[in-house]
Amino acid sequence: MYGVIVSDGFPFLKEIGQKLVKDLVQSFESDTSSGPFRQDVVDFSAFLQPILSLIEKKLAAAASSRIAKEKTDPLADEVNHLFLIFSDLLCWIDKCLHKLELCLALNSDVEIYTSRWSQCLAILKELHSISRLYPGSDDRFQTTMRQYKAGIRILILKYAKRADDNSWLIKHKDALDFESKRHLAMLLFPEVTEDYDELFEMLIDRSNLLAESYEYIYKAESSSLHAGLFMQFKDEEATGPECPVCFLPFRPSKYFKFSGKVVALALMHKIQVGVVLDRIFFLQLAGRRVSLxxxxxxxxxxxxxxxxxxxxxxxxxxxxxxxxxxxxxxxxxxxxxxxxxxxxxxxxxxxxxxxxxxxxxxxxxxxVTSIADQVSSFAKGFRDILNYGVFHGTFFKSLELEDLDWMLHGSESEICVEDWMSHTEYNGYEKSDPQIVWFWEVVRNLSPEQRKTLLFFWTSIKYLPIEGFRGLASRLYIYKSSDPEDFLPSSHTCFYQLCIPPYPSRDVMRQRLLVITQQHVGCSFGTY
The missing domain is CATH 3.30.2160.10 (Hect, E3 ligase catalytic domain)
Structure with missing residues (x-):
């Protein structure tokens, strides 16, 4: 039965493999080639997987019975030719990735090449499967992954999708950079919807923030949280998307599952909350053993x-x-x-x-043992927010602790004013207007903590993503307010809008900004 399946299916596998090699050669040598077609890769995988599975079973059986492979084995040619297909495909993907990285280094238009080699990631997945079969092939494959991190990063960010099986990449996470690992981890969450009508609404008494947030989120259907949270405080006008404070578990508490949901929601919506997970806690979530x-x-x-x-x-x-x-x-x-x-x-x-x-x-x-129940409860809450069927450990295994810290906490660096300016647009003001010039002059002279407070007042964000302002979901905006000059600036935090009256002088601008950069003012969520 084994021989029939392999012998009947292999000619088709060989033919498609040769076509993929030919397409890669043409795409490397000609600027007009479109590269491998998706359907060819799908067909290659369809024939490869059952054949590969049967070959692996036979080799495993032979190894366990210590029976040497005979030279007269009727399938020896097929097994050897599969190795040749692997070598040819890996060789030309290696060359394509090298060419892609040269374009990146020269700041050339890489869109042409990424679209041409859009199927390279899917081909690499199949080569990963084959590499396990032949001694030394796994090392060759890993060498390619490590050598072309930048090229593979581009392919992952552009072509790795939620519907794909990206689990093979986790086994090579040491060859991936932070952005690649973050992208793959984020694909384990449902796609974030941008429909404000679907936001999960909460009316909270600020003096009882934790308990009431817990009641809302703990009892909510997970699907109802995917669009985000809309919090309004009782007896206050302030409203806007917000992430409740997360209490990480170090002692018995009823809030572990709640904390898991909140941390997952913060990650899913790319909100940096300024906290990190303890290493021991992270290792257990990832299913790894805790050592001395x-x-x-x-x-x-x-x-x-x-x-x-x-x-x-x-x-x-x-x-x-x-x-x-x-x-x-x-x-x-x-x-x-x-x-x-x-x-x-x-x-x-x-x-x-x-x-x-x-x-x-x-x-x-x-x-481990003493906090097993707490870890389990946190994991259950976290899993509730992931895509249906995704094991929580898959998410944590795809990252190192440092990666998760960057995603959850955000940047430790001081806010760069030039980066801030380059990601800010104006409505009612021009960049050259005195009020805008004065504004940035004042911001440059603020302390690092005052800048954080101003950013929070403006956006409800106090910790930037690791890549700075470009990592935010939107650009920032300064609007010209019609309020008189004795009014303070106001903000629409959910739209990243700061509204500034047309102050008559730099000193007035400075005085007004110093008021809202006081911790008790700027961080009181007194904006709308």
């Missing part, structure tokens, strides 16, 4: 104690001078109690042979 080195910053005391136990002289440990058994102490509601790290732990002395196991159990108990 991972707890270094989380609990220096336990870390240093465990390190000393591992580094102590063997004879000293075996003398039972430490007096340790497989028991640890934990605090519950102000009471210290002893907990066995394993069955019969109180009767097992720590010695040089089992001390590494003891240390590992200490780490797992204090930083």
């Amino acid at each position: 080195e991972d707890i270094r910053d989380a609990d220096p005391c336990i870390y240093n104690s465990c390190k000393k136990i591992l580094e102590m002289d063997t004879d000293f440990v075996d003398s039972d001078a430490l007096g340790l058994t497989f028991v640890t102490e934990v605090e519950e509601l102000g009471t210290i109690k002893s907990v066995e790290l394993c069955s019969g732990g109180k009767d097992i002395a720590v010695n040089s042979r089992n001390r590494r196991k003891y240390v590992d159990l200490i780490v797992q108990h204090h930083f």
